[in-house]
Amino acid sequence: MCASVLAGCGDSGSSDSKGGPEKSNDRGPITLASGKDTTGTLQAQLDRWNKQHPDEKVTLVELPESADQQRQQFIQNAQTKSDAYSVLNLDPIWVAEFAANQWIDELPANEFPLDKMIPAVVKTGNYFGKQYAVPFNTNAGLLFYRSDLLDKTGAKPPTTWAEMKETCAKVQKPPEGKDIGCYAGQFDKYEGLTVNFSEAVASAGGEVVDAKGKATVDTEAAKKGLQFLVDGFKDGTIPKQAATYQEEDGRRAFQSGKLLFHRQWPYQWALAGAKDGSSKVAGKFGVAPLPGLTGPGRSSLGGLDLAISKFAKNKATALDFIKFFSNEANARTNLKVNSAAPPYADLYDDPALRKQFPYLATLKESLATATPRPVVVRYGDATAAIQESAAAAMSGSQPVDAALADMQKNLSAAIAEK
Amino acid sequence: MSVITPTPGRTVRPSRPARTSRRAGTGGLAAALLSPTLLVLGLVIGYPVVAALRLSFQVSSEGIDPSTGFVATTTHYGTGNYAAVFSDDRLLRPWWNTTSFALASVTLEVLIGVCMALVMHRAFRGRAFVRAAVLVPWAIPTAISGILWKWIFNSQGVANSLLDTQVLWSSDGFHAWLAVVIADTWKTAPFVGLLVLAGLQIIPGELYEAARVDGASAWRAFWRITLPLVRPALVVAVLFRLLDVLRMFDLPYILVGPRKHSVETLSMSAFNEMTNLRFGSAAAYATVLFVYIAVVALAFVKLFGADLLGRGTRSEP
Numbered sequence: 001m002c003a004s005v006l007a008g009c010g011d012s013g014s015s016d017s018k019g020g021p022e023k024s025n026d027r028g029p030i031t032l033a034s035g036k037d038t039t040g041t042l043q044a045q046l047d048r049w050n051k052q053h054p055d056e057k058v059t060l061v062e063l064p065e066s067a068d069q070q071r072q073q074f075i076q077n078a079q080t081k082s083d084a085y086s087v088l089n090l091d092p093i094w095v096a097e098f099a100a101n102q103w104i105d106e107l108p109a110n111e112f113p114l115d116k117m118i119p120a121v122v123k124t125g126n127y128f129g130k131q132y133a134v135p136f137n138t139n140a141g142l143l144f145y146r147s148d149l150l151d152k153t154g155a156k157p158p159t160t161w162a163e164m165k166e167t168c169a170k171v172q173k174p175p176e177g178k179d180i181g182c183y184a185g186q187f188d189k190y191e192g193l194t195v196n197f198s199e200a201v202a203s204a205g206g207e208v209v210d211a212k213g214k215a216t217v218d219t220e221a222a223k224k225g226l227q228f229l230v231d232g233f234k235d236g237t238i239p240k241q242a243a244t245y246q247e248e249d250g251r252r253a254f255q256s257g258k259l260l261f262h263r264q265w266p267y268q269w270a271l272a273g274a275k276d277g278s279s280k281v282a283g284k285f286g287v288a289p290l291p292g293l294t295g296p297g298r299s300s301l302g303g304l305d306l307a308i309s310k311f312a313k314n315k316a317t318a319l320d321f322i323k324f325f326s327n328e329a330n331a332r333t334n335l336k337v338n339s340a341a342p343p344y345a346d347l348y349d350d351p352a353l354r355k356q357f358p359y360l361a362t363l364k365e366s367l368a369t370a371t372p373r374p375v376v377v378r379y380g381d382a383t384a385a386i387q388e389s390a391a392a393a394m395s396g397s398q399p400v401d402a403a404l405a406d407m408q409k410n411l412s413a414a415i416a417e418k
Numbered sequence: 419m420s421v422i423t424p425t426p427g428r429t430v431r432p433s434r435p436a437r438t439s440r441r442a443g444t445g446g447l448a449a450a451l452l453s454p455t456l457l458v459l460g461l462v463i464g465y466p467v468v469a470a471l472r473l474s475f476q477v478s479s480e481g482i483d484p485s486t487g488f489v490a491t492t493t494h495y496g497t498g499n500y501a502a503v504f505s506d507d508r509l510l511r512p513w514w515n516t517t518s519f520a521l522a523s524v525t526l527e528v529l530i531g532v533c534m535a536l537v538m539h540r541a542f543r544g545r546a547f548v549r550a551a552v553l554v555p556w557a558i559p560t561a562i563s564g565i566l567w568k569w570i571f572n573s574q575g576v577a578n579s580l581l582d583t584q585v586l587w588s589s590d591g592f593h594a595w596l597a598v599v600i601a602d603t604w605k606t607a608p609f610v611g612l613l614v615l616a617g618l619q620i621i622p623g624e625l626y627e628a629a630r631v632d633g634a635s636a637w638r639a640f641w642r643i644t645l646p647l648v649r650p651a652l653v654v655a656v657l658f659r660l661l662d663v664l665r666m667f668d669l670p671y672i673l674v675g676p677r678k679h680s681v682e683t684l685s686m687s688a689f690n691e692m693t694n695l696r697f698g699s700a701a702a703y704a705t706v707l708f709v710y711i712a713v714v715a716l717a718f719v720k721l722f723g724a725d726l727l728g729r730g731t732r733s734e735p
Binding site for chain 2: 068127
């Protein structure tokens with residue numbers, strides 16, 4: 001089976017160097033390869049498509065829940081040039097790698113309503129000026145804060161790091177405020193650290209990798225960004241335990257009332273607001289955009305992008321399906337049913353949705369200035385280089401300057417490839 | 419028993435000529451009967467080893483086409499991967515972690531395992547229950563026990579609240595190394611205990627009776643009777659554990675996390691290279707690990723005479 005498919009693919013593969021799936025007329029059954037559907041809502045959407053397109057049915061191929069394992073499956077599939085996966089649901093950080101290795105096809109950008117989407121989010125599907133993937137959903141960090149404690153001191157949600165420290169000092173002054181930690185994010189040595197470090201650099205006005213694809217962590221802004229995190233650990237703004245925090249550790253700390261400010265993804269809203277007793281801070285917190293050095297900070301982007309495998313059959317169907325799957329109606333459903341942040345800008349202003357998800361206004365603000373994580377083909381090496389040096393500086397085992405010099409060297413090496 | 423004093427009957431062998439003439443025929447038949455097994459072993463063990471070895475000499479270099487952004491890969495054969503592996507501390511650190519894990523946890527496991535076996539060997543009420551209970555950690559898949567211990571060693575976890583400390587176990591450092599040793603010992607001491615228990619059970623009670631008659635203390639009986647006789651089982655247990663720990667991957671990976679210097683093992687280095695699609699370099703790491711384990715195992719067998727081929731236990735002088 002594979003051989004005949006390969007032959008067919010090889011032909012279209014060589015002929016479409018200038019044109020992508022829009023040149024294809026092949027229609028028929030396809031597959032959607034996506035991480036484990038923890039929400040249980042994907043199949044219902046596929047069923048709607050399948051009902052309308054009985055001859056072009058889409059089958060869901062569920063991959064493991066862990067992102068690393070998904071990537072491995074995708075890559076194995078690409079390396080054997082298998083047609084088992086037609087449409088890929090990719091983490092945005094993989095788009096560059098997949099595009100550069102020619103595992104996914106360029107998409108006809110003008111056939112998608114990209115202008116209705118938030119520009120930074122659209123950029124996550126872009127590599128070398130071409131659109132290889134379109135956003136399925138997105139995500140950005142928010143500053144969760146304890147509104148009850150802020151009200152008590154008459155403070156407003158901070159927009160800068162200095163303000164945040166001031167507010168903390170005020171809240172921690174009375175004896176009952178002694179035990180509360182000021183700020184935490186995701187500082188364990190894993191992908192979350194790359195996200196948080198990139199945010200700190202962007203919030204200080206810098207960039208990890210510039211528009212030309214060059215590493216720029218040896219700049220003054222990058223230094224100020226990392227310095228904020230390092231000083232935070234040194235002066236106790238960030239509790240020591242936060243060095244081991246991933247998303248869930250920080251959420252537990254925030255929910256048990258041990259944190260005043262917490263950088264977190266929007267999913268924490270529903271869990272921290274649960275009134276079943278699992279959260280001690282229900283009704284006592286609010287969200288704001290992330291703070292920065294001199295003004296509001298900039299978040300890193302999460303989310304998922306849809307792409308078409310180079311080795312897929314029936315690419316015309318695949319293209320149509322992506323258009324359907326990523327359309328605004330589906331994005332609205334996904335937001336409503338499993339609170340996935342939509343890429344479409346106007347959904348954030350929808351009164352009904354805003355009522356259901358009060359954090360949408362803040363999330364829109366955060367998304368408007370958000371930056372994609374560094375676009376590097378060898379992303380695995382790049383994120384390792386970032387985590388290595390950031391963790392060394394934050395634990396105090398390396399001075400900030402030396403850590404950034406190392407990071408610049410290793411990041412440049414990952415970008416240059418050898 | 420035959421373990422200690424070979425029965426006279428054993429030394430009587432059939433007359434030689436009859437045996438040699440039969441050997442030719444049975445030898446051919448044996449080879450024919452074994453050939454499917456050998457073929458399968460060759461396919462699932464021999465081929466991958468050779469293929470990995472070949473892969474480890476395959477050096478790839480990649481560049482990005484500045485106009486399209488596409489990756490262009492060129493491959494040639496050479497020793498570049500090994501040169502990279504042996505440069506700076508990329509090998510030394512994981513090698514030392516691997517070795518120190520093996521030394522520390524196997525030592526602890528042997529001490530605790532032997533104690534467990536001695537306890538389980540006693541006749542007391544609820545012995546069956548204790549034997550079953552001791553096996554529970556061994557029966558739990560490593561990945562699951564990794565998650566369990568990750569919770570225990572969480573910054574807000576049980577370990578910290580019991581010890582009344584604020585140790586950040588899962589952050590890089592000696593404590594992370596210690597956490598892995600503790601979790602590994604917890605999980606695999608029962609394995610050592612069980613193998614030693616099997617060894618204990620074949621020691622005839624008369625020996626202890628004789629020792630008592632001769633006026634030996636319990637301590638002396640342990641050193642002069644129990645330990646020598648349980649040695650073959652113990653050596654096999656230690657060898658298995660050594661091989662197991664030297665290729666340790668799952669426990670540190672799950673309990674502490676990837677790329678943490680203090681717990682990164684050689685297997686994790688190989689895995690890290692593989693996930694970043696440097697298969698040649700990953701194969702080089704794997705080959706180095708393979709050779710290292712082979713050398714350790716060989717040295718161990720030579721030193722302690724582990725009886726892996728089932729020649730029967732030799733009586734010690």
